[in-house]
Amino acid sequence: MSNSKPDRFVRTHLKTRHLVLLVELGRHGSIFHAAEAAHLTQPAASKLLTELEYALGVQLFERLPRGISPTWYGEIMIRRAGAALAEMNAAHQEVMELLSGLSGFVSIGSVMTPSMNLIPQAVSLLKSRHKRLHVAIQVDTSKILIQRLRAGELDMVIGRILDSESAAELNFEPLTDEPHSLIARGKHVLAQRKKLTLNDLAKEAWILPPNGSILRDRITSLFLSHGLDQPVETVETLSLPVIASLLMATDMVAALPEDLIRTYLDAELLSVLPFDLGLRMDAYGIVTRKQHRLSPGAQAMLDILRELAVQDTDK
Incomplete structure (x- = not known):
């Protein structure tokens, strides 16, 4: 033949x-x-x-x-070519790990919210079953993580597929969406207001995700669609510790999922301002490459993520 x-x-x-x-x-x-x-x-x-x-x-x-x-x-x-070389490097690494008695390696990328809850749960469960399995985690935007996944640098991503070109090469298993609330420090002056308007918020200092992220685009669209200029005073970051510290130390505001900062809200260090942003992010999910066979370690992680997703659905 x-x-x-x-x-x-x-x-x-x-x-x-x-x-x-x-x-x-x-x-x-x-x-x-x-x-x-x-x-x-x-x-x-x-x-x-x-x-x-x-x-x-x-x-x-x-x-x-x-x-x-x-x-x-x-x-x-x-x-x-980059993906092919990454595959061969991964094969070499797996062989060396087997020779040294290790159980393997898994690299996973995640957007911010699941990195605070789902990923720690999955790693904890994975380690309870496979103590010698090495796990590498990268937290970033979906765009960057998907690029690394397609290049063979990550085994899987918890994030979103943002373009049709990527969708043709990838599998997507939806998990959940992310409603965002307006967050500020616990005793922020706006927290005492009974009613806020978008015009009020346009005058505030904001902590925003970088340009090119879905959330940034939607916040920008929110102001522009109401004929308002974007906030002038801004700080750009994806780091949750930096965001939380800035919110607690200043009068800045940010759009965040409440689950992401539940500890701060319960301690009244941060508060939810009385304004519905109407921002609900598209569902994030487990993203893997089509026609790509995962290593045993990566497959174990994928199985656990699916297991936790079913448990969350049953609650």
Whole structure:
């Protein structure tokens, strides 16, 4: 039975050094610097790139007066090359861990709210069953986490899929949504007001997530859709300790899920202001790559996340 055309390309033309060179070209935007990083001479790097473009029948990079820039085809190859190398690095790591008697490694990314409750519960349960399993956790925005997942740098993500291109490559198992409330320090002057307006809030100092996040876009839209300018005095951060400290020490306000700061609310260090933002984030869920077989450790984590999700639904 003859191999398919893609299979022939991989088996006949593609070499590991092609993948390494692609990744370095994406990082450096220069054949000279990419060659250095890949431990190649510049002529050898140029030859490898020419071989790859000839085999594919497309131009992967535009040659510019200073450096190179990937075409759309090049962007695809860089991303896939990074994922392929990450897979081989993960395979090597698994083999070394088995040789040293460890049980494996799992890397998980999470948006903020599940990082405060679901992830700690899952890790605690995982460790009770597999004490020697190493777990790495990254907390960030869905956009960045999904990029790392697609590149093979994370095993799974608790977050949101934000674009159709990513959706075609990923599995999504919804967990829950996130209603957001307006939060301030416990004795904030606005907490004594019986009625607040959006115009009042536009004059306040805000703690906001970075540009490009869903919540930031929705807060911006909230003000603009009512004909109001965005707040002028702002601080950008995703760090919950920083957000909580700023809220308690200043008159700043922030939009946060109440579950995320329940301890502060119960201690009356923070309070929920009497204003309905109407902000309800899209459901976050467990995101994994399609047609990708998880390591035993990653599969154990996935099973526990599903187990906890069922328990939460049954409550």
